[in-house]
Amino acid sequence: MADCIFCRIVAGQIPCAKLYEDEYVLGFLDINPINPGHSLVLPKRHYAVLTEVPDRELEACIGAAKRVARAVSRSVGSAGLNLLQNNGRAAGQLIEHVHFHLIPRDPGDGFLTSWPGKPYPSGQMEAVLEKIKAAL
Ligand code: 5GP
Numbered sequence: 308m309a310d311c312i313f314c315r316i317v318a319g320q321i322p323c324a325k326l327y328e329d330e331y332v333l334g335f336l337d338i339n340p341i342n343p344g345h346s347l348v349l350p351k352r353h354y355a356v357l358t359e360v361p362d363r364e365l366e367a368c369i370g371a372a373k374r375v376a377r378a379v380s381r382s383v384g385s386a387g388l389n390l391l392q393n394n395g396r397a398a399g400q401l402i403e404h405v406h407f408h409l410i411p412r413d414p415g416d417g418f419l420t421s422w423p424g425k426p427y428p429s430g431q432m433e434a435v436l437e438k439i440k441a442a443l
Pocket residue numbers: 312321323324335336337338339340393399400401402403
């Protein structure tokens with residue numbers, strides 16, 4: 308994908324602060340971090356969203372994310388860490404090459420300050436459950 312920023316980083320055409328690399332995966336610092344140490348882990352091959360990634364490559368990404376998460380948390384001394392993965396514009400995805408955010412967190416850092424969960428209206432949870440189960 309010639310016009311994909313992350314493919315160009317994988318190809319070495321755009322520099323990055325590389326943290327991790329193996330056969331399937333690249334990990335580097337996000338250029339505009341939520342907090343210092345905010346990192347990105349992604350498959351080297353181009354896939355737009357999570358559901359397109361073959362299991363083998365996804366497993367490699369998750370294994371690498373775990374390893375990088377541990378190193379990020381230890382090195383910046385964060386109290387917590389979010390593993391975040393956006394799929395589609397509606398979910399906040401700007402770069403259409405699937406990637407995992409590893410975001411070190413501290414109390415009061417101002418990120419994700421609200422989680423606007425709300426209960427299902429009566430009967431709707433069962434209907435949603437049946438639809439999802441039928442689609443599995
Ligand atoms: P998204 O909104 O697609 O989930 O997140 C894209 C992330 O990529 C953003 O956090 C943004 O700061 C980061 N990003 C965008 N362009 C570059 C770049 O050229 N280099 C690096 N290291 N990160 C980038």
